[in-house]
Amino acid sequence: MSKPAARTRLADAAFALFDEYGYEQTTVDDIAERAGVGRTTFFRHYRSKEDVIFPDHDRLLVLIRERLATSSHSTALVAVSDAVRLVLLHYLDEGDLARRRYALTSKVAALRDREIASVARYQRLFREFIAEWMGDPTESASLRAELMAAAVVAAHNHVLRRWLRGEASDPVAEVDDAMREVLALFPASQSLGETGGGGTTVVAFRTEQDLEVLLPSLQRLIEGGTER
Secondary structure, three states: OOOOOHHHHHHHHHHHHHHHHOOOOOOHHHHHHHHOOOHHHHHHHOOOHHHHHOOOHHHHHHHHHHHHHOOOHHHHHHHHHHHHHHHHHHHHHHOHHHHHHHHHHOOOHHHHHHHHHHHHHHHHHHHHHHHHHHOOOOHHHHHHHHHHHHHHHHHHHHHHHHHHOOOOOOHHHHHHHHHHHHHHOOOOOOOOOOOOOOOOOOOOOOOOOOHHHHHHHHHHHHHHHHHO
């Protein structure tokens, strides 16, 4: 049997040491020694011990941009769903590594902060794409784009967390269902720049909310707007 690649050995060594001694107490030298490589090899694969924990978000963001860029105006929302599935599949491919990361970030505040910052990058990318798709530079349109992006990210994170906790037997089917619910709130067939009448809708939301909390609130807001 061939020896695992150095990058894989480093990740395995890092998580084993985090479990044994704690994240803060583990050093790069400790990880390299446990993996049987030198510091130079470590830094050839990772910039820091934090990078061992998190997936390659830069590469994932590039893949998302590439998928979104292939869409037309009429297929933009399909592309958004595909991009969400792409990210989920990356975590599923990681398997136990993703679950070990989830357990670790749940305990270390600094890692949770980094994870939140990474989620914000995804949401910003979706918001920019949706805003361009809407083609409406007004402030109200900007808010709708932000809401859509927040709902998209919430849908992904809701399903991902269920899978990480061992609660989802078919996470791909679940994320597809979740995205259908999200996109149904913003039907492409109607103009997003129009409302049912006058008045002002004030929207309050928290991105970290679970999907089942976020969706009913958005649905009530949309239904209320069409009844005015």
